[in-house]
Amino acid sequence: MLTPITIGISSCLLGNNVRYDGGHSHDRFLTDTLGRFTRYIPVCPEVECGMPIPREAVRLVGDPDHPRLVTRKTGIDKTLQMQDWIRTKLEILEQENLCGFIFKAKSPSSGLYRIKVYQADGSVKHTGSGLFARAFAKRFPRIPVEEDGRLNDPKLRENFIESIFTLKRWRELLAENKTLGGLVDFHTRNKYLILAHSHEHYKNMGKQVALGKQQPLNQLFDEYEALLLKALTIKTTLKKNINVLQHMLGFFKKDLSAFEKQELISIMDQYGAGYVPLIVPITLIRHYVMKYDQPWLKVQTYLNPHPFELKLRN
Numbered sequence: 077m078l079t080p081i082t083i084g085i086s087s088c089l090l091g092n093n094v095r096y097d098g099g100h101s102h103d104r105f106l107t108d109t110l111g112r113f114t115r116y117i118p119v120c121p122e123v124e125c126g127m128p129i130p131r132e133a134v135r136l137v138g139d140p141d142h143p144r145l146v147t148r149k150t151g152i153d154k155t156l157q158m159q160d161w162i163r164t165k166l167e168i169l170e171q172e173n174l175c176g177f178i179f180k181a182k183s184p185s186s187g188l189y190r191i192k193v194y195q196a197d198g199s200v201k202h203t204g205s206g207l208f209a210r211a212f213a214k215r216f217p218r219i220p221v222e223e224d225g226r227l228n229d230p231k232l233r234e235n236f237i238e239s240i241f242t243l244k245r246w247r248e249l250l251a252e253n254k255t256l257g258g259l260v261d262f263h264t265r266n267k268y269l270i271l272a273h274s275h276e277h278y279k280n281m282g283k284q285v286a287l288g289k290q291q292p293l294n295q296l297f298d299e300y301e302a303l304l305l306k307a308l309t310i311k312t313t314l315k316k317n318i319n320v321l322q323h324m325l326g327f328f329k330k331d332l333s334a335f336e337k338q339e340l341i342s343i344m345d346q347y348g349a350g351y352v353p354l355i356v357p358i359t360l361i362r363h364y365v366m367k368y369d370q371p372w373l374k375v376q377t378y379l380n381p382h383p384f385e386l387k388l389r390n
Contacts, residue, residue, distance in 0.1 A: 080113055080114050080115040081113060081114045081115070081175045081176070081240055081241065081244045082114070082115045082117060082172055082173055082174055082175055083114045083115070083116055083117070083174065083175060083176045083177065083178060083240065084116075084117045084119055084169060084172070084174050084176070084177035084178070084212075085106065085116045085117065085118055085119070085177065085178045086101075086118075086119060086120065086178065086179050086180035086183070086186045086224070087118035087119060087120040087123075088100045088101040088102075088120065088180055089101055089102065089103045089106055089107075089178060089180060089224050090102065090106070090107055090116060090118055091107065092118060092120070093129065094120040094122075094123045094129060095129075096122070096129075096130060096131050096132070096133045096134070097130050097133075098129055098130040101180060101224070103224050103227075105227070106178065106224070106227075109385070109386060109387075110237070110386065112383075112385065113383055113386075117169070117172055117174065119165070119169075119186075119208075121158060121161065121162070121165075121185040121186060121206075121207070121208040122134065122158075122185050124161060124165065125154075125157050125158050125160070125161035125162075126157060126161070127154070132147045132148060132149055132150060132152075133147070133148045134146060134147050134148065134154055134184050134185070135148050135184050135192065135194055136184045136191060136192065136193045136194065136204050136206075136207075137193065137194045137195075137196075138193065138195075138196075139193075140193045140201050140203045140204045143193050143204055143207070145158050145184060145185065145207055155207070158185065158207050158208070159207065162207065162208055162211045165208075166211060166212065166215050169212075169216075170215075170216075173247065174216070174219055175219070175220070175240045175243045175244050175247065176219060176220045176221065176222070176236070176239070176240035176243070177212060177216075177219060177220075177221045177222075178221075178222055178223070178224060178227070179206070179209050179221065179222070179223050179224070180223070180224055181223040181224055181225035181226070182225075183206050183209075184204075184206055184207070185206045185207055185208045185209070186206045186208055186209050187204075187205065187206040187209060187223065188205055188206070188209045188213070188221060188222075188223050189205065189223065189226075190202045190203065190204075191204035191205055191206055192204065209221075218301065218302070218305045219243070220236055220239040220240055220243065220305070220308070220309075222236040230388075230390075231311060233388070234388045234389065235308070235309075235311055235312070237382050237386060237388060238269075238308065238381050238382060238388075239305070239308040239309075241381060241382045242266070242269065242304070242308060242377070242381070243305070245262070245266075245377070246262070246301065246304065249262050250297070254293070254297060255293075256288045256289065256293065256296070259285055259288060259296070259297065259300065260285055260288075263281060263282065263285045263300075264375070265375045265376060265377055266304075266376075266377050266378075267376065267378075268320045268323065268324070268376050268377075268378035268379075269376070269377045269378040269381055270304070270307050271316070271319070271320055271323075271378075272312045272316050272317055272319075272320045272378060273307045273308055273310045273311070273312055273316070274307045274310045275316075275319075277303050277304075277306060277307035277310070278307070280303055281300060281303050281304065281307070284296065284299060284300050284303070285300070314347070314348065314350075317347075317354055318344060318347070318348050320378060321344050321347075321357055321361065322344070324361055324373060324376075325337075325340060325341070325344075325361075327370050327372065327373055328340075328364055328368060328370070331364070331368040331370075332364065332368075336364070339360070340357070340360055340361070340364070343356055343357045343360055344357050353389060353390050354389040355388075355389040355390050358379060358389060361373075361379065362379050362380075365379070
């Protein structure tokens with residue numbers, strides 16, 4: 077990646093003192109590790125819509141599908157103030173060409189999942205979404221989104237980061253080579269990456285590319301993008317990764333010595349049994365790709381979907 081990925085992020089996660097109590101929620105992985113490859117666009121809905129620092133905390137009340145944003149102690153309704161700001165902010169963010177957004181968990185403005193919504197009878201429903209997070213996801217359904225807390229899960233972290241890097245490569249294709257030939261090349265390079273997420277989506281995307289001359293280019297790219305981003309939301313699994321590794325093994329039938337073949341099979345078995353992480357068989361395959369000059373595998377993004385420095389697949 078010669079240029080950084082543009083990612084929206086809740087401002088407090090960068091260490092900015094914008095929380096209701098004047099504090100922050102600095103996430104070192106996001107700033108010190110992932111931040112080496114990103115250009116962050118910080119957003120704090122509550123401050124940017126006009127609330128002070130520090131300020132009275134707010135919460136969601138009423139219908140979880142259409143909640144109100146109300147101050148906790150004084151009961152002042154901030155819903156319209158927030159919604160007016162959201163409409164303007166989404167227009168601004170549309171110009172940023174974002175490849176993802178990382179939201180602050182549990183926030184009544186920025187939380188994505190299981191946000192508390194208080195009821196008139198004193199009960200609490202954990203089915204809400206922050207007003208800004210909900211509006212963003214609705215306006216940009218194809219942009220990968222995640223919460224900071226969920227990124228502590230290694231699988232969710234890897235899936236999100238893989239998605240944003242893939243979307244970055246896709247955006248570069250749209251900007252530089254939006255042709256049928258460019259799409260064929262993109263699909264070829266990402267074959268095993270897509271296959272590791274969803275065999276069904278890979279087949280459907282392959283059919284789209286094969287029949288590409290039969291529909292307008294813009295429609296073809298739009299439909300392919302929709303399937304690509306949908307496929308990336310499906311988690312990879314040990315079984316699907318083994319399937320991809322076995323496909324790659326087939327490229328070395330005439331190259332590997334008996335010892336090398338057995339070594340690779342043994343490593344794959346160890347991965348399948350859960351004794352070693354995915355990075356181990358991947359590293360060995362990358363070694364054989366270079367040693368035996370396998371041009372088709374050299375370009376497979378599955379082998380290098382994101383920077384090694386992020387220490388994923390471990």
